[in-house]
Amino acid sequence: MGLIFDSVREAVRILAHNRADVYEIAWRSIEVSATATILSLLLGVGLGATLAFRRFRGRMIALTLVNTGMGLPPVVVGLFIAILLLRSGPLGQLDWIYSKKAMIIAQTVIATPVISGFTAASLSALHPKLRLQIYALGASRAQMLWLVLKEIRLPLLAAIMAGFGAAISEVGASVAVGGNVAGQTRVLTGAILLEQSKGNYDVALALGLILLAMMVAVNALFTWVQVGAAHDRWRADEPDTLHTEPSLPVALPWRSR
Amino acid sequence: MAQPLTTPPKLAAVGLAVRRAGGAIVDVASLELAAGEVLAVIGPNGAGKSTLLLHLALLQRPDAGEILFDGAPVRGRELSLRRRMAVVFQEPLLLDGAVRANVETGLRLRGVPRSERQRRAAHWLSRFGIDALAARSTRTLSGGEAQRVSLARAFALDPEVLLLDEPFAALDRPARETITGDLAAVLAETRTTTVLVTHDHDEAARLGHRVAVLMRGRIVQSGAPAEVFGAPATEEVAAFVGIETMIPARVIGRSGGLVALIAGTQTIDAVDQGGLPFDEALVCLRPEDISLSRAGEAAATSARNSVTGRVRRIVATGADARIEIDCGFTLTARITRRSLDELDLDAGTDVTASFKATAVHLIPRP
Numbered sequence: 001m002g003l004i005f006d007s008v009r010e011a012v013r014i015l016a017h018n019r020a021d022v023y024e025i026a027w028r029s030i031e032v033s034a035t036a037t038i039l040s041l042l043l044g045v046g047l048g049a050t051l052a053f054r055r056f057r058g059r060m061i062a063l064t065l066v067n068t069g070m071g072l073p074p075v076v077v078g079l080f081i082a083i084l085l086l087r088s089g090p091l092g093q094l095d096w097i098y099s100k101k102a103m104i105i106a107q108t109v110i111a112t113p114v115i116s117g118f119t120a121a122s123l124s125a126l127h128p129k130l131r132l133q134i135y136a137l138g139a140s141r142a143q144m145l146w147l148v149l150k151e152i153r154l155p156l157l158a159a160i161m162a163g164f165g166a167a168i169s170e171v172g173a174s175v176a177v178g179g180n181v182a183g184q185t186r187v188l189t190g191a192i193l194l195e196q197s198k199g200n201y202d203v204a205l206a207l208g209l210i211l212l213a214m215m216v217a218v219n220a221l222f223t224w225v226q227v228g229a230a231h232d233r234w235r236a237d238e239p240d241t242l243h244t245e246p247s248l249p250v251a252l253p254w255r256s257r
Numbered sequence: 258m259a260q261p262l263t264t265p266p267k268l269a270a271v272g273l274a275v276r277r278a279g280g281a282i283v284d285v286a287s288l289e290l291a292a293g294e295v296l297a298v299i300g301p302n303g304a305g306k307s308t309l310l311l312h313l314a315l316l317q318r319p320d321a322g323e324i325l326f327d328g329a330p331v332r333g334r335e336l337s338l339r340r341r342m343a344v345v346f347q348e349p350l351l352l353d354g355a356v357r358a359n360v361e362t363g364l365r366l367r368g369v370p371r372s373e374r375q376r377r378a379a380h381w382l383s384r385f386g387i388d389a390l391a392a393r394s395t396r397t398l399s400g401g402e403a404q405r406v407s408l409a410r411a412f413a414l415d416p417e418v419l420l421l422d423e424p425f426a427a428l429d430r431p432a433r434e435t436i437t438g439d440l441a442a443v444l445a446e447t448r449t450t451t452v453l454v455t456h457d458h459d460e461a462a463r464l465g466h467r468v469a470v471l472m473r474g475r476i477v478q479s480g481a482p483a484e485v486f487g488a489p490a491t492e493e494v495a496a497f498v499g500i501e502t503m504i505p506a507r508v509i510g511r512s513g514g515l516v517a518l519i520a521g522t523q524t525i526d527a528v529d530q531g532g533l534p535f536d537e538a539l540v541c542l543r544p545e546d547i548s549l550s551r552a553g554e555a556a557a558t559s560a561r562n563s564v565t566g567r568v569r570r571i572v573a574t575g576a577d578a579r580i581e582i583d584c585g586f587t588l589t590a591r592i593t594r595r596s597l598d599e600l601d602l603d604a605g606t607d608v609t610a611s612f613k614a615t616a617v618h619l620i621p622r623p
Contacts, residue, residue, distance in 0.1 A: 132346075133350040147352065147362075
C-alpha cells in the first residue's frame, strides 16, 4: 500500500511542479493517438460502410480479418511495420522509422479494425430498407452516408472511444516502431515501461495515473456527448395521446407547388 | 416550336426486366401512368410488386428495358428525377430525431431554405392531423402515427410521382381504414400521380383509378377496379381477386344478349360478353352476388338464375358467414350473420341460390 501512496504523492508532485518533460510526453501521447484515431475513423468508417453495404467476393474473408484485427497484438503490428519501415525495408526510403509518423501508422493499424468493426456491425443492424428510403428522399450517395452515420452516432462514438483507447494504451507497437527515444518518440506507455524496467515504480505508477486520468477525461467527454445524443433521441414533449389515430382535417387550405 | 400532339405518360416502363438466379422476377412489356392517375398494382406475395416499384422509383437499375419520365429515358438523371418523386414503404423508416425534422429531411437534402421547409412541414403535419406530434421523438410514435409522418414527409416534397409500397400493411384494421380514407382525400385534392403496391383489394379499389394485376412478374390484367374485380381475364386472376366459385360450363344457346350454359345438371344464364364465339367457359361468381333462401320457400328476387343444392359447410368470419353449397358443383356464397340466423342454415340444409345474369362473369376456355 505504501508504494501506491508514494506513487500517488509522486504523481501529484510531478504535476504540481509542472515538469515539462512529463507534460511533453503526455502531450505527445495525445498527439500521436488522437491523430491515429482520426485517421482510423476516416479509414474505419469507409471500410465498415463497404463491408456493411457492399456484396463482393471475399467479403466474408474481409469481415473475418476485420474481426480478427479488433484483437490484433500490438507488438506484432509493431514488428511488421518496423520491418516495412526499416532502412533496409521496402518503405525504408521514407525514413519514418523511429518517428512519430511510424507510431501514428502503427496505432492507426491497431485502431482501424476496431472502428470499422463497430461501424460495420452498427450499419448492418439498421433496417435494410433505410438506405433506399434515404435515397428515395432525394439523397446523393454522400448525403445518404452522412444520414446513416448520424443514425449510428451512438455506437460510432463508442467505436471512437474504443479506437482511441486501443491506440493510447498500446505499448508494443509504439516502442517497436518509435524506439522510445527521449524527447522525440517517447509516449506515456513507453515511459512507464522504461521507468518500471529501471525499478522506478513510483514514477512509473505516477505516469500510469496520468495516462489513466487522460483516458478518463477523453472518455468522459465522449460519454457526455453520447449521453446527450441518446437523450436527444428520446427527448420529446411527453405524449399524452400515444397510440391514438388522429383524424384528418376536412379542408385543404392550400397546396404548395 | 411545335408542341407534341399528345402528352407523354408521366411515368412509363418499357420492356422492363429484372432477373435473378431463378429467372425473371419482373418482366413488364409496357406500363404507363398518366399524369394525375393512381395505379394500384396488386398481386400475390412474391409476384414482383415491390421489385417493380423499386425500379419505377429509380432505386434499382433493371437488367433490361427502360423507365421513362415525362416520355424521356431516365438513365443518367436518376438523382435529379428521384428528387421529383417520393416513396413510402410499408415500414415508416423514420430517422432518429423529432417528427418535424423528419418531415423536413427531403427538403433539406434539396437545399430548400429553412423558412420554406418549416412552412411545408407545418402544412403537411397539419394535413395528416399530426401537427401536435411535431416536436415528438420518432421513437415514441405508434405505428399509425409513424406512417402518417412518413406520408407527410413524402407529400412535403410536393412529388410529381408518389410511389407507395404496401404503406398500411403493418397497421391494424381501424388504423388502416382511417389512414386510407385520409390518403384518398389528399390524393383527390392534390391529383398526385401515384403507384400503389398492395395486396389489399379494398385498398386498391378505393384508391386506384386503375388496377394492374401482377403475377410472376408480368402484368396479366389492367383496367378499372370494377373491371378487374368483376371481370377477371383469367382463372388465376379470378382466384386472386376473390372469385371463389368457378364452374366449368358448356354453352347451349345464345339469344337476346344472353348466353345459356349448362354446368352439371344446372342451367345458368349469363350476359353474353361481346358475343365471343366460345363453347366452353368458366362461370365465375363472387360470393357476395349470391343470395340464399331455404329450398321450397319463395324468395322475393329478380335474379334470373336459381340453382338448388345442399349446404356442405358454414364458416363464420366476423360479421359474415361463408356458405359452401353442393349443387353438383361447389357454389360459395357470403351472407351476413343476421341472414344466417334468420335462414337457420346448417350443414345439410337444402337451399336455393339465386344470382343475376349480370353477376355472372364468363372466362372462355379453349
